[in-house]
């Protein structure tokens with residue numbers, strides 16, 4: 001590999017290159033980060049994961065020079081920025097942290113506009129950008145732009161944090177446990193939203209987490225670190241799960257590696273099952289007829305746009321008593337989009353009344369369902385691929401096994 005980015009090659013071009021990066025804090029005899037060398041390619045999400053105190057945050061803060069390295073180099077898009085003006089540098093790098101650090105006395109709009117204002121943008125451009133970013137993170141600008149941070153939920157504050165980090169359209173985003181303090185359900189949702197957003201904006205992202213499941217779900221590559229930011233393994237989630245470099249990585253992944261791999265497959269990667277549906281104007285008698293000729297125990301009522309409105313079972317239909325179908329049965333609970341992981345879908349459907357997750361597209365239009373059999377089948381395929389790879393004990397077999405789940409980001 002050369003020191004400069006390869007012209008025209010997007011995926012392999014290192015956007016961030018850390019070379020022999022070392023930080024020894026004053027009064028410490030051992031470096032917090034010891035001779036770390038790491039490349040992050042343009043447009044990828046690299047996860048730094050490792051035990052508490054291993055140097056993850058220190059590494060991140062050296063990238064945007066909140067912490068000055070003791071030695072080594074930081075190269076950003078081919079340019080040595082180890083001694084660049086930190087203020088200038090930080091405008092090129094979005095930073096999202098766990099306790100999001102919104103300014104409490106400033107409105108949401110002003111919080112998001114911090115960097116654009118520093119960059120001297122005019123008022124209209126700033127206002128447009130704020131509204132665009134709020135929409136991007138799925139918050140209605142009219143409703144939220146004039147609120148204060150204390151008037152938002154934790155998940156909303158985190159979304160604003162992401163919007164603020166994106167405000168000046170930086171090439172690089174540093175995210176330090178951005179979803180760490182959020183309840184698991186909201187965290188899942190934010191992770192999914194963030195992945196969808198990343199598919200559009202394709203930033204180069206360094207993301208710190210303690211949580212191996214989050215690493216597997218979010219990372220294009222994962223760097224598993226040990227004390228001193230020593231890189232124990234740096235590879236794709238697939239390879240780390242199927243071929244952990246050593247006992248440290250194996251322990252870190254923990255039990256249930258094949259279940260964790262459900263985080264690698266997405267709903268769009270498996271074939272959806274069809275389900276009996278009826279339009280919302282259908283009578284109860286007609287719906288009963290549809291239900292009788294279908295293997296399921298309920299029909300899905302769709303509105304005029306094709307969006308799921310109700311699950312209606314036999315008993316609901318028999319008791320309908322002339323009421324329209326959108327007033328009987330129950331509102332669909334487990335609804336997932338195609339980019340959701342099989343793990344998300346599994347979580348959803350085990351809590352749902354019909355053990356089925358309804359799949360809708362970005363506009364909420366019904367696409368099909370995922371049931372427990374489909375997920376079991378996906379787990380079985382992963383297991384047999386693993387066993388085959390283990391039997392072969394050859395790289396060919398391993399690659400083939402990893403290949404079945406490799407293309408999850410498309």
Ligand SMILES: Nc1ncnc2c1ncn2[C@@H]1O[C@H](COP(=O)(O)OP(=O)(O)OP(=O)(O)O)[C@@H](O)[C@H]1O
Nearest residue numbers: 025026028032051052053054055056057058059210
């Ligand atoms: N300002 C500082 N002065 C002295 N030591 C520090 C300072 N900041 C961090 N350290 C030490 O450096 C080491 C690495 O800390 P760092 O915060 O980078 O770890 P981490 O992997 O991010 O941990 P966690 O997962 O708990 O957030 C730790 O031993 C920590 O005590």
